[in-house]
Amino acid sequence: MLEKEDIVLQILEFIATVDWKKVASPGYPLQVFEITIRHFAGMISAWDLLHRPFSAMAQDATLRQALYDQMVALGDVLCCAFDAPSGVPRGFINPSTCEGNPDSRTSVAAVGPIILRFARLSDITNDEKYVNLARKAESYLLWPKPSSGEPYPGLLGSCVSVNNGKIMDSGGSWGAMSDSFYEYLLKAYIYNSDEYGYYLERWLIAVDSTIANISSHPYGRPDLTFLSNWNGPGHVDHRIESLAWFAGGNFILGGMVTGNQTLVDYGLSIADAAGAVYQMTTTGLGGEFVSWTTTCPGFPKGETGICVFNNAIQRSDGGFRLRSEVLETWYHAYHATKDPKYTEWSWAAFEAIDRYCRTDTGFSATKDVNAEDGGGKTDTQESFVLAEVMKYVWLTQLEDKNAPYHVQDGRAGIKNTWVFNTEAHPFLVAGPPV
Ligand SMILES: *[C@@H]1O[C@H](CO)[C@@H](O)[C@H](O)[C@H]1NC(C)=O
Numbered sequence: 001m002l003e004k005e006d007i008v009l010q011i012l013e014f015i016a017t018v019d020w021k022k023v024a025s026p027g028y029p030l031q032v033f034e035i036t037i038r039h040f041a042g043m044i045s046a047w048d049l050l051h052r053p054f055s056a057m058a059q060d061a062t063l064r065q066a067l068y069d070q071m072v073a074l075g076d077v078l079c080c081a082f083d084a085p086s087g088v089p090r091g092f093i094n095p096s097t098c099e100g101n102p103d104s105r106t107s108v109a110a111v112g113p114i115i116l117r118f119a120r121l122s123d124i125t126n127d128e129k130y131v132n133l134a135r136k137a138e139s140y141l142l143w144p145k146p147s148s149g150e151p152y153p154g155l156l157g158s159c160v161s162v163n164n165g166k167i168m169d170s171g172g173s174w175g176a177m178s179d180s181f182y183e184y185l186l187k188a189y190i191y192n193s194d195e196y197g198y199y200l201e202r203w204l205i206a207v208d209s210t211i212a213n214i215s216s217h218p219y220g221r222p223d224l225t226f227l228s229n230w231n232g233p234g235h236v237d238h239r240i241e242s243l244a245w246f247a248g249g250n251f252i253l254g255g256m257v258t259g260n261q262t263l264v265d266y267g268l269s270i271a272d273a274a275g276a277v278y279q280m281t282t283t284g285l286g287g288e289f290v291s292w293t294t295t296c297p298g299f300p301k302g303e304t305g306i307c308v309f310n311n312a313i314q315r316s317d318g319g320f321r322l323r324s325e326v327l328e329t330w331y332h333a334y335h336a337t338k339d340p341k342y343t344e345w346s347w348a349a350f351e352a353i354d355r356y357c358r359t360d361t362g363f364s365a366t367k368d369v370n371a372e373d374g375g376g377k378t379d380t381q382e383s384f385v386l387a388e389v390m391k392y393v394w395l396t397q398l399e400d401k402n403a404p405y406h407v408q409d410g411r412a413g414i415k416n417t418w419v420f421n422t423e424a425h426p427f428l429v430a431g432p433p434v
């Protein structure tokens with residue numbers, strides 16, 4: 001593996017210069033969710049990596065202290081978000097005044113991921129104040145009220161009131177507004193299995209409901225699983241957005257941790273659905289929104305004619321926003337099966353990204369996965385391209401299969417000593433490894 005210490009030093013030197021209270025200009029407050037998963041988790045992960053597998057790098061005590069101080073300083077800025085009546089964090093804060101935005105609601109996805117980062121900061125600093133804030137906020141999601149906010153057992157609406165912690169609607173998905181909540185029910189448990197057993201219980205209830213009520217198989221391919229959006233009990237919409245594809249990896253991870261083959265297989269059927277969606281386009285990349293039908297599209301029942309699986313899949317938004325979730329799911333699928341098709345798919349997607357998205361200065365989202373040239377570039381590149389897209393491709397191809405931070409397979413008796421965050425930042429596990 002290439003260990004480029006000069007780059008690490010350059011990053012640490014930059015981190016030392018940031019003033020978190022000044023980063024927002026008027027009208028552009030910090031978005032708590034994005035700052036938590038990107039900057040805050042990135043620093044915590046750097047801290048953990050530099051203390052364990054890469055302890056020989058960047059030994060400069062001043063730079064290491066600066067990383068620690070900046071991690072704590074940003075944690076303290078993020079604490080401003082919790083100054084709401086319920087203790088549910090506000091979605092945006094102004095770091096110079098420590099005031100939250102007055103919106104009365106936030107998303108369940110924004111509340112969920114706080115637990116892992118704040119628990120880790122408390123464990124590193126020996127200061128319980130961070131994890132206590134996160135636990136209070138999360139309690140509203142673990143014991144949701146009113147009952148309309150939990151339309152299926154374990155599956156919630158998407159908005160939560162910062163005034164009273166109530167769930168405000170019955171519509172959700174494994175995608176935007178909700179995704180991280182389900183992701184961290186499992187990952188909080190992996191992080192500390194002694195402390196977060198109830199989070200795992202809730203995750204198992206959520207995946208049971210997902211299997212029974214939310215997922216479906218497109219016409220002609222019972223082996224492929226897609227996850228619908230829900231809108232109240234009994235109402236699902238056969239539509240999946242690109243962010244929701246992480247669920248395949250999350251099911252696989254949970255199946256490996258609990259030794260449940262049903263969950264691993266289910267996650268693999270989601271990973272394979274993503275593969276089918278990518279392979280049916282001109283560019284070999286998947287669109288932002290895909291919908292599907294479960295009956296023979298356009299044909300009366302029983303009459304098969306030229307009815308094929310491809311007709312059952314539609315793209316309602318064919319843009320490619322350089323999302324990483326499918327690559328994340330294939331990384332987990334590879335580790336659960338060692339099936340080379342997942343490393344091949346991951347590499348093919350990387351080559352397609354290189355071909356259709358590369359610009360002189362970086363990579364750009366593109367407009368149409370079914371156009372010969374990708375439909376044109378949108379001139380946008382988010383930080384997750386480097387943090388996640390490239391990292392998951394690299395991790396999937398990594399020859400050092402024994403690297404400690406990989407996901408591990410509990411079915412083979414191997415336990416996780418690291419847990420990946422949303423932006424593919426690994427954290428050191430604190431509790432008994434599972
Ligand atoms: C495995 O997971 C499935 C789906 O959640 C569940 O129905 C089943 O009871 C689990 N099996 C075991 C042995 O826990």
Ligand SMILES: *[C@@H]1O[C@H](CO)[C@@H](O)[C@H](O)[C@H]1NC(C)=O
Nearest residue numbers: 151152209212213233234235
């Ligand atoms: C969810 O699926 C289970 C098992 O098929 C069924 O008993 C239950 O009624 C479904 N719930 C809803 C709200 O549709």
